[in-house]
Amino acid sequence: MHELGVVLEIVRIADRRAHEEKANKVTRIVLQIGELSPLVPELVEVCYPAAVSDTLLSDAELMIETLPANAICRNCKKVFNVVHHEYQCPVCESRNWELLSGKEVIIKEIQIV
Ligand SMILES: [Zn+2]
Numbered sequence: 180m181h182e183l184g185v186v187l188e189i190v191r192i193a194d195r196r197a198h199e200e201k202a203n204k205v206t207r208i209v210l211q212i213g214e215l216s217p218l219v220p221e222l223v224e225v226c227y228p229a230a231v232s233d234t235l236l237s238d239a240e241l242m243i244e245t246l247p248a249n250a251i252c253r254n255c256k257k258v259f260n261v262v263h264h265e266y267q268c269p270v271c272e273s274r275n276w277e278l279l280s281g282k283e284v285i286i287k288e289i290q291i292v
Contacts, residue, residue, distance in 0.1 A: 190230045194234040214246065223241075244287065246285075248282075
């Protein structure tokens, strides 16, 4: 499963950060996952408990926010969600657009105590 490796890497980064901050534990981690990212949020949640065992994140609540897959049309400059509009500009129906966001996986926030 692709997700487990990525989740382990995210947990490793967050755990290292928490150690650097001399935290006792992490209480919450907020991830942002792009709509076009290969990561499936449901599978991230499935992998998460195994990935955090024996780390400072073992009691941390996981929150996942979805980043929209937004693109700008090169023809009419309209910004639109490519997933909702089936990869076609809703104004001029062009398929010539540039992706602005939606592929990223970001650790947005780590709450420590
Ligand atoms: Zn357009």
